[in-house]
Amino acid sequence: MMKAREGDLIEASQVVFDVKGLVHPHNRIIAFPRYIPDMHGNRKLKGITYSKIYALSERYRFLEKRLPQYLVFDPVLGDHLCEVPVEDIEHHYDPIKRLQELRKCSELDTIESNMLALTKFLKRNSCLPWNKFGISGSLLVQLHNEKSDLDLIVYGEKACARVYDVLKLAKREGNNKLKSYELEGLKTLYDFRSQDTKMSFEDFFAVEQRKALQGKFEWCDFYVRCVKDWSEIDERYGDVVYKSIGYAKIKATVSDDSEAIFTPCRYLVDNVQVFEGTSRGVVAEIVSFRGRFCEQAQTGECVVAQGKVERVQKRSGDSHFRLLLGSRPEDFIVLAR
Numbered sequence: 001m002m003k004a005r006e007g008d009l010i011e012a013s014q015v016v017f018d019v020k021g022l023v024h025p026h027n028r029i030i031a032f033p034r035y036i037p038d039m040h041g042n043r044k045l046k047g048i049t050y051s052k053i054y055a056l057s058e059r060y061r062f063l064e065k066r067l068p069q070y071l072v073f074d075p076v077l078g079d080h081l082c083e084v085p086v087e088d089i090e091h092h093y094d095p096i097k098r099l100q101e102l103r104k105c106s107e108l109d110t111i112e113s114n115m116l117a118l119t120k121f122l123k124r125n126s127c128l129p130w131n132k133f134g135i136s137g138s139l140l141v142q143l144h145n146e147k148s149d150l151d152l153i154v155y156g157e158k159a160c161a162r163v164y165d166v167l168k169l170a171k172r173e174g175n176n177k178l179k180s181y182e183l184e185g186l187k188t189l190y191d192f193r194s195q196d197t198k199m200s201f202e203d204f205f206a207v208e209q210r211k212a213l214q215g216k217f218e219w220c221d222f223y224v225r226c227v228k229d230w231s232e233i234d235e236r237y238g239d240v241v242y243k244s245i246g247y248a249k250i251k252a253t254v255s256d257d258s259e260a261i262f263t264p265c266r267y268l269v270d271n272v273q274v275f276e277g278t279s280r281g282v283v284a285e286i287v288s289f290r291g292r293f294c295e296q297a298q299t300g301e302c303v304v305a306q307g308k309v310e311r312v313q314k315r316s317g318d319s320h321f322r323l324l325l326g327s328r329p330e331d332f333i334v335l336a337r
Contacts, residue, residue, distance in 0.1 A: 004029045006289075007151075010029060013067060014048060016045070019031045028085055029089065032082050035141070037049065054196070056327070077242050078243045079244065095135050095153050111146065111148050121178065121217075125166040125170075126162040126166050132159040133152065134152070148220075149222060154224060160261060164226070178216070242312055243311045247307070248275075250273060250274050252271060253270055253303075254269055267285060267333075268284065270284075280309070284322065286323045288326045302336040303333055306330060307331040308328075
């Protein structure tokens, strides 16, 4: 049984997939196409030219056309997902091992050098060991180019909290290498994100300008993904069954943001009001497997959110309802005005 988690990449049928989440079916990995063979692409791996796809709708179209056997309805997760059989996986790209390789390499290109410098800065200031960091994204599979982002992963709840504090302090103190996005950078990010998540620039700016996990290091865009360590993942596939009961737009108060920095992220909520859609059950939490919804709100803040309502049924018999964000472009969470 392969152990794969958020931030890992896998290769199957000459396609590179990014692994989603922390819980997977036996002998299958939930992952979506990220880099696909394309004779007109601008990236090359093992003699094959690739292009990058990002929008979820584009990924589903590719799967339906090229790899429909990987699109299955998952009875536990209650949705049609891309699940790659372990027997089809030709390579598992490990973020921690890739960072180890980068550290030993005597000749690095500019993007690789900046990634190593960013990691060293965060490691030094958080007093963490190297094995708490990993490299994801295009650098993980050596499909990066001169415009690639720096996609860094931090593992473990305590390690993530330390790195998060370092990032906040560096930006607050005006570190000349590590900076928050300025207005033009946020406009560029909005143009990119709005293709897959619809919201106004005003709502986007209100939350994005204060985020610590993203920004600029030197001249490179960076994103730090916080992922729980293996020992902190207590859910196993089948322990909880998720059932879709509709779609809704709600207003709520965030009662606990302690898991807002992680992917997947979670916000506990109360004082929930349903504006539109299903009102079956009171939503207790807002959850997303997409990094863009991390750091979206803080404890005590009032938010408006729209997404799929799911019943969460545990083996113990306990159940509650959650709002899941990220499966549609219409899904969002913004600060209430």
